[in-house]
Amino acid sequence: MHDPDTIARDYLAVWNQPDAAQRLSQLSAGWSDAAQYADPLMAASGRGAICDMIEQARTQFPGHAFSLRGKPDSHRQFVRFSWDLAADDGPRVAGGTDIVRIDDQGRIAEVVGFLDS
């Protein structure tokens, strides 16, 4: 059984990983090969494309990091959690809520993200 807190923290660690090779390694460990990602601004299919997409997103917010907001919840193969994006000690520049589908191996198979106002 997957633990929603671990899923959420590992997920944000992927977004916060500055090294692309390390990030791809984290994706290989925790995401299925054909994982799908879609939010209002970006979409990608497969670990490699998702790794590149995160790289591009990170270049837009140098010095910023994603952090968990509130407590993840979960039922069946689904996990929901919210996050904030902010620079060190800076104000929140974005926030969102992601819904993650976990596959039978406990890996992330799909992410659908929304931005919160």
Added chain:
Amino acid sequence: MHDPDTIARDYLAVWNQPDAAQRLSQLSAGWSDAAQYADPLMAASGRGAICDMIEQARTQFPGHAFSLRGKPDSHRQFVRFSWDLAADDGPRVAGGTDIVRIDDQGRIAEVVGFLDS
């Protein structure tokens, strides 16, 4: 292109429909035949099973109705909206946020629901 407000209002109208035959007719119009539904308390697959599931949920809250909370948002084939459940002029007894996947024909193919505290 689907309109998120219409999707959300039609969705809640299905839940608020007391007549099972009418509800199945609404499901046939707006949901795909093999639609999937899952929230923390219930899950069902296919229009008929979803129609029965809603019947059972409704019997637990006689005189209550679902109403839209806030504004639906959407990107690509996904719609997100929040709802409240309350009796007429009564306090909210439950609330949640649902994520809906729309198929190529503009019909609901999947609902993943979460309860909000």
